[in-house]
Amino acid sequence: MKFDRDFSEILSSELVANTGGIISGTLLAIFTDKLYLIPGLFILLPGFLQLKGAIAGTLAARLGTELHIGRIKPGKKSRLIAENKAASFILIFFISLILGVMSYLLTFFIFDENYPAIMLIPVVASIISSIVLFPITTKLAIWLYKNHHDPDNVMGPYVTSLGDIESILSLLIAMLVMT
């Protein structure tokens, strides 16, 4: 019985996350001609995709805990929410910059391509996507809790899917702006 329940819970959340991933991949396929012009894109892409999931995922997990222990009350303004969001913004900015510099150096030294813009593409893309992703993550966690759902069980796959789609869109916008 437990096996069946585990099976259906993990499978359903996995299928949601997979569908989000396939939508992101479809966006990549639509803009292949633009992506092809970016040297080092595949060095940048895995880390960038993982980063959004990791930071928004931990934001969701922290908010879930704060809601459960009653330090955040739905419908009331809280300094904890603002501080959590601010920390996520700062983290994503710094890690994107590090990822950009790493991508540039690896592309330059291993693939002999000099493309400095790749250092700024993830930073611009992160700023664009964070403006949408973090407020949605916060609002969704509070809404779920208010409506008697456990954010811990539901948020993971939704945040990952949303983060994937949103990351690719913001990355494409950043590329269009910067190239």
Next chain:
Amino acid sequence: MNLETKIIKESLGILILASIISALGGIALQSVEEKIFLALPLLIIFPALNGMVGNFGTVFASKYTTLLYENKISKKNLWNKALKKDYLLTLKISLISSFYISTLSSIIALLKGFELSPLFYLKILIITTTTTIFLVSLIAIISVSAGKYFYKKKEDPDNLLIPITTSIADLGSMIIFSLLIFLFL
């Protein structure tokens, strides 16, 4: 120390490490870039596969640490019935997910005008399932050996096991995925 500083301090190190590992794995992908762009289903599949392997790392590592804390794993018998059950469960779901993402990406590629032969679809399916089977097994081995080590050292495996398994799984998935693309296409 305020909350903002505390969160940044605790997360920065592991996030930098994960980014470095991902960028290193990206080198393998970059070297088969042309093949990925030419084989449209592979480009469509990539974000889903990348996320999927990380998710399985999280699921297995969390389940393993729960078994450890519930004292359901003895020191002598590392690979017991409960753990075997979790491994088989993860493997079963990974196979269904591989079939799902391979088929969905192939249909989308077809709709986008990509000429997809049955043999090519089979190759996509083989690449995806081989990558996931190998990695779910690798995740299980890492979780069991590293989890036991952290537990023995009285450190909480919950805090360390997930970042370690997901980072290694990410790196492994990119290397194996690129290698299979190189061999099959």
